[in-house]
Every structure is written in C-alpha cells, then in structure tokens.
Amino acid sequence: MNPFAPGLFTDRVVLITGAAGGVGGALAEVLAPLGARLVLTDRDGHVLHQRAQALGASAYAADLSEVAQIERLIAHTLQTHGRLDGLAHCAGIWVEGPSEEATEADWQRCIDVNLKAAFFLCSRTIPALKTTRGAIVTISSDAGVVGNAGAAIYCASKGGVGVMTKALARELAPAGVRVNALCPSDILSPMLQFQAERYGAGDPQAYFQRLLAHYPQAESARFLRPEEVAWHAAWLLSPACEGVTGTNAMLDFGLSAGY
Ligand SMILES: NC(=O)c1ccc[n+]([C@@H]2O[C@H](COP(=O)([O-])OP(=O)(O)OC[C@H]3O[C@@H](n4cnc5c(N)ncnc54)[C@H](O)[C@@H]3O)[C@@H](O)[C@H]2O)c1
Numbered sequence: 450m451n452p453f454a455p456g457l458f459t460d461r462v463v464l465i466t467g468a469a470g471g472v473g474g475a476l477a478e479v480l481a482p483l484g485a486r487l488v489l490t491d492r493d494g495h496v497l498h499q500r501a502q503a504l505g506a507s508a509y510a511a512d513l514s515e516v517a518q519i520e521r522l523i524a525h526t527l528q529t530h531g532r533l534d535g536l537a538h539c540a541g542i543w544v545e546g547p548s549e550e551a552t553e554a555d556w557q558r559c560i561d562v563n564l565k566a567a568f569f570l571c572s573r574t575i576p577a578l579k580t581t582r583g584a585i586v587t588i589s590s591d592a593g594v595v596g597n598a599g600a601a602i603y604c605a606s607k608g609g610v611g612v613m614t615k616a617l618a619r620e621l622a623p624a625g626v627r628v629n630a631l632c633p634s635d636i637l638s639p640m641l642q643f644q645a646e647r648y649g650a651g652d653p654q655a656y657f658q659r660l661l662a663h664y665p666q667a668e669s670a671r672f673l674r675p676e677e678v679a680w681h682a683a684w685l686l687s688p689a690c691e692g693v694t695g696t697n698a699m700l701d702f703g704l705s706a707g708y
Pocket of ligand 1: 466467468469470471472473490491492493511512513514538539540541542543562588589590591632633634635636637638639640641
C-alpha cells in the first residue's frame, strides 16, 4: 500500500531522528526504496546500526537533548553526503503522571528531546536546507492540539512544536524551505507499549482500551501503524507537496475534531 512513485526521493539526502523507534524506523523503510540517501540517528545505537545496515543508510548515534551533539550530527551528515534535502524529527519521549507530582527532571527530559531538539535540529540545518530548498517535518501529536489529562508536560512540548513549526514556515518560506508538523493519534510503536506497561497499573490492555474509548469510531477504533504515519511524513517531505507549509496536519481519526 506504499502510495509513492519509485524514484521520488532519488539522490535526496534525508536526516531521520528517532530512527531506532517506530515512526523513524518506518520512515527510513519508506524512503530507502524511493531512492533517498538516509542518515539515521537515535540514542539507541544497537537497533540503529542494524536498521541502517539493512537499508544501506548511514548511522550516527547521538543524544539529541544536547545541542553540541546535534551540531556534530549535522556536521557528520554534511561531511558524508555534501548536502541535505530533508529533516524528519521523529525522536521523542512520553511523560505521564499527576501534574502535582511532576519533577523538574520530568519537565526537562521531555522538553529537551521533544521541543528543544526539534528547534535546534531545525536551526542548525537551515543553511543546508536553504541551499537545496528542502523540507522539514516534525512529529508532533494530537496531544499538541488538544489536552491529554495526565500528560501536561508532553502536551506542552508538542504544542510548542506545533506553533514553532508555523513560525519557522513563515520565516523560511522566502528561501523555499517548507516546515510542517504531523499530529498523529496513538501509534502502535515501542512508545505506546512503554506507556501501557509503565502507566497501565499492571494492566496494559485496560490502558489501551481507555485510549481507544476516546475515538469517534467506537467499536472500530484502532491505533495507527508506524508506516501510516511514515507515509504522511514522506508525503510532507516530498517535492510533490510543494504548496504545503506551516501545517499541523492531523492524522488522528477525528479525535481532535470536536465531540
Ligand atoms: N506512539 C504514539 O502513540 C505517538 C502518538 C503521537 C505522537 N507520537 C510522537 O511520534 C514520534 C515517534 O514516536 P514513536 O511512536 O516512534 O516512539 P518510539 O519510542 O518508538 O521512538 C522514539 C525514538 O526516539 C529516541 N529518542 C528518545 N530520546 C532521545 C534522545 N534524547 N536522543 C536521541 N533519540 C532519542 C528513542 O530511542 C526511540 O528510538 C515521537 O515524537 C512521539 O512523541 C507518538
């Protein structure tokens, strides 16, 4: 069901963060056969290197919560490939719990990777993307648009990504660089599995059912598959999407559309 024409990304260099995870990994698997030259990054070096090897991509392990590591990653990308056409920020973490119990460390680790890294990845790739009139896609969330009870820090990080995306889209439009955010609902990925195990009070299935109860599809509600999110990210990165910039594109079964 891959909706793309072969060759759509031929010789385009795309940097994907979170590439050891669900969405970042799926995006790498969508873009590699379309001809993209990929640089995959994650803090999890083992899965990252395996995946990169399988796809003929290059791998660079980095902790994106540090701006210095982001700068070294981008320098490596440009040294290896000489150009950059696309950036997809798919790395992220989930933080949940009663807000009255939140610690400064909870705030910091969530904001650092979900929002600070999103900004500095964009900031430090702008010169290269201006040269190629490239594109950025950030993975925000429906939680960047509507509040999720018990996830105020996560919502703050994703809401920040959404409006940052709009500001960057306006700033970079004169240079032909497009910037979009994708806002998916729950995705069947290691993150969702982690959420259910960590915060499901010993009953992950009940946690999943509580999430699905919010969807307007009622009995047919389901979670997204990582590749479904990856197709939309690939579309937003592709030259076929030239007129689209500054969006917070909802991919959420109507979850955020009202009630
Ligand atoms: N899974 C969901 O239900 C869901 C829903 C909406 C939005 N999202 C967002 O989609 C994106 C992708 O999530 P996913 O479901 O693929 O999650 P995932 O946990 O499968 O993948 C996220 C990856 O980010 C990496 N990462 C985390 N912190 C990092 C850091 N400091 N430096 C480098 N890498 C780091 C992890 O190692 C992991 O491989 C995230 O931004 C997430 O917030 C997820």
